[in-house]
Amino acid sequence: MPFTKLPIIGMLHDLLLNLSNIHDYAILVLKHYGGTLMFEGPWFTNMNFILTADPMNVHHITTKNFSNYGKGSNFGEIFEFFGGGIINSDNLHAWKQERSILHSLFQRQNLKIFLRKTIQKKLENDLIPFLDHTSEVGTEVDLQFALRRFTFDIACSCFLGYDPHSLPNKNTKLSQPAYERASVVIEESLFHRHITPRFLWKLQEWLQIGQEKKHTEAKEIFDKFLYECVAAKREEKNRCNSTKEVHESDHDLLGVLMEEGAQKGRIMDNKYLRDTAFTFVSAGSGTISASLSWFFWLVSTHPHVEAKILEEIKDNCIDQDGSWIASGVEEFGKLVYLHGAICEALRLFPTVPYDHKCAIKSDTLPSGHHVSPNTMILYSLYAMGRMEQIWGHDCMEFKPERWISESGDIIHVPSHKFIAFNAGPRSCLGKDITFTEMKMLAVAILWRFQMKVVDGHPITPRVSVVLTIEQGLKVMVTKRCT
Numbered sequence: 001m002p003f004t005k006l007p008i009i010g011m012l013h014d015l016l017l018n019l020s021n022i023h024d025y026a027i028l029v030l031k032h033y034g035g036t037l038m039f040e041g042p043w044f045t046n047m048n049f050i051l052t053a054d055p056m057n058v059h060h061i062t063t064k065n066f067s068n069y070g071k072g073s074n075f076g077e078i079f080e081f082f083g084g085g086i087i088n089s090d091n092l093h094a095w096k097q098e099r100s101i102l103h104s105l106f107q108r109q110n111l112k113i114f115l116r117k118t119i120q121k122k123l124e125n126d127l128i129p130f131l132d133h134t135s136e137v138g139t140e141v142d143l144q145f146a147l148r149r150f151t152f153d154i155a156c157s158c159f160l161g162y163d164p165h166s167l168p169n170k171n172t173k174l175s176q177p178a179y180e181r182a183s184v185v186i187e188e189s190l191f192h193r194h195i196t197p198r199f200l201w202k203l204q205e206w207l208q209i210g211q212e213k214k215h216t217e218a219k220e221i222f223d224k225f226l227y228e229c230v231a232a233k234r235e236e237k238n239r240c241n242s243t244k245e246v247h248e249s250d251h252d253l254l255g256v257l258m259e260e261g262a263q264k265g266r267i268m269d270n271k272y273l274r275d276t277a278f279t280f281v282s283a284g285s286g287t288i289s290a291s292l293s294w295f296f297w298l299v300s301t302h303p304h305v306e307a308k309i310l311e312e313i314k315d316n317c318i319d320q321d322g323s324w325i326a327s328g329v330e331e332f333g334k335l336v337y338l339h340g341a342i343c344e345a346l347r348l349f350p351t352v353p354y355d356h357k358c359a360i361k362s363d364t365l366p367s368g369h370h371v372s373p374n375t376m377i378l379y380s381l382y383a384m385g386r387m388e389q390i391w392g393h394d395c396m397e398f399k400p401e402r403w404i405s406e407s408g409d410i411i412h413v414p415s416h417k418f419i420a421f422n423a424g425p426r427s428c429l430g431k432d433i434t435f436t437e438m439k440m441l442a443v444a445i446l447w448r449f450q451m452k453v454v455d456g457h458p459i460t461p462r463v464s465v466v467l468t469i470e471q472g473l474k475v476m477v478t479k480r481c482t
């Protein structure tokens with residue numbers, strides 16, 4: 001399907017006409033142009049970019065010629081709420097330093113143990129009782145909404161050291177705190193800024209109207225929440241230091257960063273702590289809940305996959321007398337089929353559906369396309385997960401088996417092909433955490449409950465920076481007889 005190019009407005013017309021279905025439309029367009037094309041926006045907007053789903057191009061810009069591709073000046077403006085957080089960092093030297101600090105923190109055993117304990121506790125105290133209650137009252141529930149609350153609570157507990165308890169243990173008490181709602185508005189604004197010419201959203205920002213007005217209000221609410229968390233953590237740290245008390249919450253990200261700063265004589269000011277904490281809460285909550293929602297939808301609509309996952313849980317996590325073997329890293333390592341099913345969900349529904357890079361010097365892509373300095377290259381992670389050239393003729397099918405070798409091990413697919421977590425030096429820092437959290441939830445929920453999507457409930461991807469299910473995941477929950 002070719003783009004029509006009109007005078008003055010360029011190809012924007014087609015893009016806007018297909019906005020509601022943009023991800024699948026991009027697949028058709030990319031197929032037509034052999035995987036890569038030059039998009040030309042209106043002449044007055046500087047909206048020209050290269051769109052690609054060619055894995056060799058993606059390998060080139062994310063890895064082989066990494067130093068030539070930054071975030072570009074637009075990125076920092078659009079994502080200004082991330083402040084100096086790593087996602088916004090566009091100075092190679094500063095980014096490398098920050099990445100190495102954060103990477104080493106995430107490798108620490110005590111942070112990993114703290115994360116697993118926090119998830120386990122919240123599962124036992126909130127999510128399982130919540131689903132129990134839902135099944136007892138027999139009402140439908142939006143599982144995506146509940147999972148978003150759950151992952152938000154986990155992210156705040158692990159990164160801010162504060163549990164907002166936005167997921168209650170009874171679904172009749174389900175509410176949405178103001179700062180959680182604010183985080184959704186911020187996500188919407190990020191998308192709005194991507195598809196609106198810069199001068200227009202800047203004007204809206206200046207006049208404080210439309211989405212930009214909502215954005216400013218949401219920013220104030222969320223900032224207040226973040227700075228309160230930072231202040232509370234400082235107070236707690238000072239109290240513990242003076243009494244020499246060791247607190248379990250010392251293992252949350254804010255606590256660890258403050259400790260690290262104190263040991264290395266590095267100043268961790270409130271702004272740095274706020275920016276880093278926000279980056280992790282934002283990168284590590286909505287993404288996981290969206291992935292889990294797609295995963296549960298796919299599993300509930302593929303009963304043979306569900307049966308195999310249950311069989312695997314029974315063989316590896318349940319004792320002969322029917323009680324749980326403590327499900328730790330070792331048991332999870334054996335859940336190969338579940339791992340394949342999670343990879344499949346992330347392949348078909350990568351929760352960050354697009355990514356982009358901006359060229360510093362001129363270059364030529366492996367596809368032969370010329371890149372001038374400052375050219376934006378947009379790659380569709382969504383289209384890459386559905387390409388026959390990478391995944392074969394059955395690329396549209398949900399088949400966990402494709403991830404398992406004949407000897408029963410996980411097949412490694414290079415990250416420029418399985419792109420959900422991005423590729424190269426700037427790939428996602430939270431990939432391991434994501435798999436841990438998704439596996440813990442999948443095992444705990446699938447073993448105890450059966451989900452049935454409410455008849456006629458539409459399942460379509462939302463057009464946003466995070467690929468959620470447009471109208472949520474409405475399900476009926478029943479307890480399994482295990």
Ligand code: HEM
Nearest residue numbers: 086087283284287288291351352421422426428429430434
């Ligand atoms: C399903 C879950 C997730 C997906 C699909 C995902 C995907 C991604 C992608 C595509 C990027 C590259 C973004 C860019 O180029 O700007 C990224 C970066 C990043 N992710 Fe994730 N992510 C997930 C979960 C997490 C979690 C749980 C955390 C935190 C614990 C996290 C932390 C980060 C950070 C800090 C970066 C920036 C890395 C850098 O710039 O060096 N992500 N993620």
